[in-house]
Amino acid sequence: MTVIYREEDGDLSVLDGKRVAVIGYGHLGRPFALNLRDSGVQVTVGIRDDEHGEKPSADGFAAAAIEDAVTDAQVIMMMLPDEVMPQVYLERVSPHLERGDTLVFGSGYNVAFGFIEAPPFVDVGLIAPRTLGAAVRERFERGEGFNSFVAVGADNSGRAWQTVLALAKAVGSLRAGAVEVSIEQEAELDLFVQQALMPVFHHMMITAANLLMKSGYPPEAALSDLYISGEFTDYLQRASQSGLLNALELTSPTSRYGAMSRMERFNDLKLERLMEVTLDEIRRGNFAREWAKEYSDGYPRLRKMQDALEKLDLWAFEQDTLEMLGRGGGDEE
Ligand SMILES: NC(=O)c1ccc[n+]([C@@H]2O[C@H](COP(=O)([O-])OP(=O)(O)OC[C@H]3O[C@@H](n4cnc5c(N)ncnc54)[C@H](OP(=O)(O)O)[C@@H]3O)[C@@H](O)[C@H]2O)c1
Structure with missing residues (x-):
C-alpha cells in the first residue's frame, strides 16, 4: 500500500x-x-x-x-x-x-x-x-x-x-x-507525462485551432473556446478535487453524450501502443542517453524544434486574443 x-x-x-x-x-x-x-x-x-x-x-x-x-x-x-x-x-x-x-x-x-x-x-x-x-x-x-x-x-x-x-x-x-x-518510479513517471501526455495535448490544441480557423471561425472565438477561457483548467481542477468521472458529470447531457459517443473514434490512433513505445524508451534509459548527447552537442535539435514551433502563425492570434481580453502573455516567473 x-x-x-x-x-x-x-x-x-x-x-x-x-x-x-x-x-x-x-x-x-x-x-x-x-x-x-x-x-x-x-x-x-x-x-x-x-x-x-x-x-x-x-x-x-x-x-x-x-x-x-x-x-x-x-x-x-x-x-x-x-x-x-x-x-x-x-x-x-x-x-x-x-x-x-x-x-x-x-x-x-x-x-x-x-x-x-x-x-x-x-x-x-x-x-x-x-x-x-x-x-x-x-x-x-x-x-x-x-x-x-x-x-x-x-x-x-x-x-x-x-x-x-x-x-x-x-x-x-x-x-x-x-x-x-522510489526514485526510479518518480523519474520514469515524470518523463512519461512529459513525453506521452504533453505532446498529445499540444498537438491536439494546435491541430484544433488551425482547423477551426481554416473553417472560418474567428481566431479569438476558436482560441477562447479551446483553452484561453480557462474552461479546461476548471474542468481539470474539478477532476483533481473530485475525480474524472465526477467532473464529467458536471457537464451537460449534450456534452456528455457527444464526448462519450465520439471517444471511440480516437481508438484508431493506437494511442496505447505509442505510449508503450515511449514508456519503453524511458525505462531502458534510451531517452536519458539521447538527452545527454543533445546537451553535450549544444542542444541543436531542441533549438531547431523550438524555432519551428515559434514560426507558427497561431501565436500571433493567441497574443492578440490575450491582449483583447486584457491579459498579459509571456513568461511567468
Ligand atoms: N521547473 C519546475 O517547475 C520543476 C518542477 C518539479 C521538479 N523540478 C526539478 O527541479 C530541478 C531544477 O529545475 P528548474 O526547472 O528549477 O531548473 P532551472 O530553472 O532551469 O534552473 C536554473 C538554475 O540553475 C542554474 N544553472 C544553470 N546552469 C548552471 C551551471 N552550469 N552551473 C551552475 N548553475 C547553473 C541557473 O543559474 P543562473 O541563474 O546562473 O543561470 C539557475 O539558478 C530539476 O531537477 C527539475 O527536474 C522542476
Missing part, C-alpha cells in the same frame, strides 16, 4: 541547527528557498558565479559560490537543470560533501539513470513537486501546499526519512500530501 505523508509526519525540529544549501535559484530553487526560509530554516543559495547572485540577493539571501554553500551546509538541495547537474555535481558539489550530509533532488532523473552516484557516507532524498515551481510558492503563500513525490535513495545515517519529511513539510508539500515512491 502506497504511503502518503501528511503534516503530522514531518518534524521541523529535525532541521534545527542545520543549514540547507539550495544549489540553483531557478524555477524550483527559488520557491523552495523562500518556503524553507519562511518555515524558519537556515538557507544559503549556491550560485555559479558572482554575476548570477543578483536574484537571491534581491530576495535577501546570502548567495555563495556552490563549493562554499555545500561546505557550510548539512543538507544540499540540487536545484539545477537535470542535464547540467552531473557535471556541476562532479566538479563543485561532490568534493565538498561530508559524512552525514543529505543530498536532496527535485527530480529523480540523475540518480535513476546513473548520471549521479552519491558517496556511501551521505543520505540521498527526493522531494519532487507535482506542479510548476511558480505554484509551489503561490500555494505555500495561500497556505494550501502542493502534492509531491518523496523518496529516500540511500539511508546511511538511519535518519534520511526524518530529514526528507522535515524538508517536505518546510517547503509546504505535506499540507497537501507527499506520496512515497
Whole structure:
C-alpha cells in the first residue's frame, strides 16, 4: 500500500541547527528557498558565479559560490537543470560533501539513470513537486501546499526519512500530501507525462485551432473556446478535487453524450501502443542517453524544434486574443 505523508509526519525540529544549501535559484530553487526560509530554516543559495547572485540577493539571501554553500551546509538541495547537474555535481558539489550530509533532488532523473552516484557516507532524498515551481510558492503563500513525490535513495545515517519529511513539510508539500515512491518510479513517471501526455495535448490544441480557423471561425472565438477561457483548467481542477468521472458529470447531457459517443473514434490512433513505445524508451534509459548527447552537442535539435514551433502563425492570434481580453502573455516567473 502506497504511503502518503501528511503534516503530522514531518518534524521541523529535525532541521534545527542545520543549514540547507539550495544549489540553483531557478524555477524550483527559488520557491523552495523562500518556503524553507519562511518555515524558519537556515538557507544559503549556491550560485555559479558572482554575476548570477543578483536574484537571491534581491530576495535577501546570502548567495555563495556552490563549493562554499555545500561546505557550510548539512543538507544540499540540487536545484539545477537535470542535464547540467552531473557535471556541476562532479566538479563543485561532490568534493565538498561530508559524512552525514543529505543530498536532496527535485527530480529523480540523475540518480535513476546513473548520471549521479552519491558517496556511501551521505543520505540521498527526493522531494519532487507535482506542479510548476511558480505554484509551489503561490500555494505555500495561500497556505494550501502542493502534492509531491518523496523518496529516500540511500539511508546511511538511519535518519534520511526524518530529514526528507522535515524538508517536505518546510517547503509546504505535506499540507497537501507527499506520496512515497522510489526514485526510479518518480523519474520514469515524470518523463512519461512529459513525453506521452504533453505532446498529445499540444498537438491536439494546435491541430484544433488551425482547423477551426481554416473553417472560418474567428481566431479569438476558436482560441477562447479551446483553452484561453480557462474552461479546461476548471474542468481539470474539478477532476483533481473530485475525480474524472465526477467532473464529467458536471457537464451537460449534450456534452456528455457527444464526448462519450465520439471517444471511440480516437481508438484508431493506437494511442496505447505509442505510449508503450515511449514508456519503453524511458525505462531502458534510451531517452536519458539521447538527452545527454543533445546537451553535450549544444542542444541543436531542441533549438531547431523550438524555432519551428515559434514560426507558427497561431501565436500571433493567441497574443492578440490575450491582449483583447486584457491579459498579459509571456513568461511567468
Ligand atoms: N521547473 C519546475 O517547475 C520543476 C518542477 C518539479 C521538479 N523540478 C526539478 O527541479 C530541478 C531544477 O529545475 P528548474 O526547472 O528549477 O531548473 P532551472 O530553472 O532551469 O534552473 C536554473 C538554475 O540553475 C542554474 N544553472 C544553470 N546552469 C548552471 C551551471 N552550469 N552551473 C551552475 N548553475 C547553473 C541557473 O543559474 P543562473 O541563474 O546562473 O543561470 C539557475 O539558478 C530539476 O531537477 C527539475 O527536474 C522542476
